[in-house]
Amino acid sequence: MGKMLIIDHTKCTGCKRCEIYCSLTKTGTCNPARSRIRVISWEEEGINIPTTCLQCQEPLCMMVCPVAAIKRNEETGILSIDAELCIGCKMCLMVCPFGAPFIDMAEDGKAFICDQCLGEPVCVRACPTEALQYIEADKLGWLQRRVGLKKLTQVIDRVLPIQP
Amino acid sequence: MNILIIGNGIAGNTASLAIRKFNKSANVTIISEEIHPEYSACVLPQYIAGELERQSVYLKTLESYRSENIDCLLNQKVHGIDIGNKRVFVGSRSMPYDKLILATGAKPIIPKVEGLDNKGAFFLKSLADADEIASWSGKAAVVVGCGPIGIEVGIALRKKEYEVTLIESLDWILPRVFNKKPASILQKIVEEHQIRVLTRERVTKISGNGKVTGVATDKREMECDTIILAIGMTPNVDLAKNAGLRLGKLGGIWVNKHMVTSIEDVYACGDCAETIDLITKRPSLSLLWHNAKEQGMVAGYNSVGIRRQYPGVQAITGLDVFGIHAGSIGNTSAASEYSNIQVVEGARDGCYCGLIFGDNILVGAQSISKASDIGILLGMIKRGETIEKIDNILNVKGLRVAPFAATFRSYATKTGLVDTLKKGY
Numbered sequence: 001m002g003k004m005l006i007i008d009h010t011k012c013t014g015c016k017r018c019e020i021y022c023s024l025t026k027t028g029t030c031n032p033a034r035s036r037i038r039v040i041s042w043e044e045e046g047i048n049i050p051t052t053c054l055q056c057q058e059p060l061c062m063m064v065c066p067v068a069a070i071k072r073n074e075e076t077g078i079l080s081i082d083a084e085l086c087i088g089c090k091m092c093l094m095v096c097p098f099g100a101p102f103i104d105m106a107e108d109g110k111a112f113i114c115d116q117c118l119g120e121p122v123c124v125r126a127c128p129t130e131a132l133q134y135i136e137a138d139k140l141g142w143l144q145r146r147v148g149l150k151k152l153t154q155v156i157d158r159v160l161p162i163q164p
Numbered sequence: 165m166n167i168l169i170i171g172n173g174i175a176g177n178t179a180s181l182a183i184r185k186f187n188k189s190a191n192v193t194i195i196s197e198e199i200h201p202e203y204s205a206c207v208l209p210q211y212i213a214g215e216l217e218r219q220s221v222y223l224k225t226l227e228s229y230r231s232e233n234i235d236c237l238l239n240q241k242v243h244g245i246d247i248g249n250k251r252v253f254v255g256s257r258s259m260p261y262d263k264l265i266l267a268t269g270a271k272p273i274i275p276k277v278e279g280l281d282n283k284g285a286f287f288l289k290s291l292a293d294a295d296e297i298a299s300w301s302g303k304a305a306v307v308v309g310c311g312p313i314g315i316e317v318g319i320a321l322r323k324k325e326y327e328v329t330l331i332e333s334l335d336w337i338l339p340r341v342f343n344k345k346p347a348s349i350l351q352k353i354v355e356e357h358q359i360r361v362l363t364r365e366r367v368t369k370i371s372g373n374g375k376v377t378g379v380a381t382d383k384r385e386m387e388c389d390t391i392i393l394a395i396g397m398t399p400n401v402d403l404a405k406n407a408g409l410r411l412g413k414l415g416g417i418w419v420n421k422h423m424v425t426s427i428e429d430v431y432a433c434g435d436c437a438e439t440i441d442l443i444t445k446r447p448s449l450s451l452l453w454h455n456a457k458e459q460g461m462v463a464g465y466n467s468v469g470i471r472r473q474y475p476g477v478q479a480i481t482g483l484d485v486f487g488i489h490a491g492s493i494g495n496t497s498a499a500s501e502y503s504n505i506q507v508v509e510g511a512r513d514g515c516y517c518g519l520i521f522g523d524n525i526l527v528g529a530q531s532i533s534k535a536s537d538i539g540i541l542l543g544m545i546k547r548g549e550t551i552e553k554i555d556n557i558l559n560v561k562g563l564r565v566a567p568f569a570a571t572f573r574s575y576a577t578k579t580g581l582v583d584t585l586k587k588g589y
Contacts (some may be wrong), residue, residue, distance in 0.1 A: 063454045064453065064454040064480065065222070066204050066207055067223070068204075085220075087210065087216065089482060093535045093538065093539065094535055097540060097542065098539070099536065100538055102536060109276050
């Protein structure tokens with residue numbers, strides 16, 4: 001069945017341990033600019049939203065990659081960018097609605113996305129408030145994601161009021 | 165069931181993958197007039213420049229087709245379709261089909277100038293073209309046409325130490341992709357690398373003695389030994405036209421939302437097909453990789469009975485200009501059909517950000533050196549966000565669209581828009 005990452009931003013304090021742990025694990029350096037997860041903040045409103053690759057069913061990044069470097073693992077279903085094939089063209093950066101891919105200049109200017117640490121996401125372990133969880137992608141999992149999204153839309157409404 | 169796919173590019177191959185996702189038993193055959201397994205046309209300039217190995221241009225090996233249980237007939241030209249009997253003519257034989265998918269792509273537009281038959285004059289479309297250019301030893305090149313292909317091949321030849329002159333008949337380079345200001349910034353970058361750029365100039369003649377010796381334009385003559393003709397691409401529709409398929413207003417093969425042509429069981433996808441623009445809903449030929457890929461997927465789905473609809477093409481172009489990224493999504497100011505166009509732009513320290521609003525709605529965005537997070541703007545264009553709402557979205561911390569936000573803020577302050585925006589908080 002596989003697992004999915006769910007994010008409850010109401011529990012996120014904006015501490016950014018996830019960014020530190022991610023970059024340390026994936027690159028060996030403590031560098032949030034090289035983290036695959038980012039926390040977006042509305043500081044005046046006190047809202048923090050961790051964002052990362054949401055592992056789309058029909059990824060826009062895969063649609064634009066000219067060298068087929070973005071692949072889905074058949075067993076786990078997890079998307080990742082093959083660094084050997086990536087030519088650093090930045091088309092994936094241009095299309096992801098969540099801004100998930102980024103260029104790592106320390107890695108030849110190639111693009112990277114979160115690959116859920118191939119099944120054991122470090123950010124989830126690092127999060128002190130359980131804002132990040134990794135749960136079974138069954139019906140209950142999707143329900144939890146919907147709840148999280150509902151909270152998110154309520155919050156977005158507050159900071160981005162829809163004009164009449 | 166027999167499914168025939170004519171064309172071995174990204175559209176045809178994506179169609180075949182989509183078919184196999186749902187149907188393992190149908191006979192799926194791809195017929196290609198080229199000798200190569202699937203390759204990426206997008207990276208040919210990098211191969212020509214010597215930055216990418218030739219091997220890396222390929223996306224598939226012959227084995228890839230076998231493992232997907234897809235027959236691939238290479239170096240075979242389909243020269244006719246018998247619609248009534250559902251057969252295609254290949255070489256001296258005919259093959260039956262239950263479903264036919266046309267993915268014949270596009271071909272370079274041939275300019276009406278004499279001298280094209282001189283050695284040293286090239287088009288760039290296929291791997292065979294790229295091989296010829298890569299193995300050609302020239303010193304001075306003239307590139308006719310400054311769309312993305314012309315610019316990329318000009319840069320590639322400059323990297324191989326050719327003297328390069330770019331000639332464009334319209335007012336600035338990349339005229340259908342960028343507005344005037346970003347185009348002029350890109351022109352400066354290109355000129356800093358010793359490429360000469362001539363705009364508002366038209367090539368009238370190629371001179372040669374069997375080999376190219378020079379070109380004449382409407383303003384001057386110049387010597388060269390290499391010419392690349394890159395004035396545009398046009399859909400390959402001869403097969404379709406001769407078979408009686410309907411063509412669209414713009415000359416591509418007409419298809420409906422399910423990628424079905426005017427004849428049942430015959431589909432078209434990729435550069436050869438005429439679809440609609442996702443945002444404007446008008447007929448459009450947007451000959452780009454991701455459009456071809458998505459159309460191939462939709463055609464494949466529909467060919468096995470899954471009634472998926474194609475939402476329309478999107479203009480998304482990214483270029484590397486000597487290490488500097490230039491990107492454009494949506495409409496340029498010129499391409500728009502809106503009564504009121506507003507351009508919000510700013511340039512600083514080699515970066516450029518531009519937002520294009522048509523009738524107060526975001527319709528395009530362009531950037532130089534700021535590729536990250538344009539995807540968020542792409543979403544905004546698709547949703548038709550208004551100018552009032554943009555400010556809030558752009559000022560989110562952590563989003564790397566800060567340069568766009570700063571540009572927008574400065575525009576809003578100057579024009580008084582900031583007062584309108586304050587009311588929304």
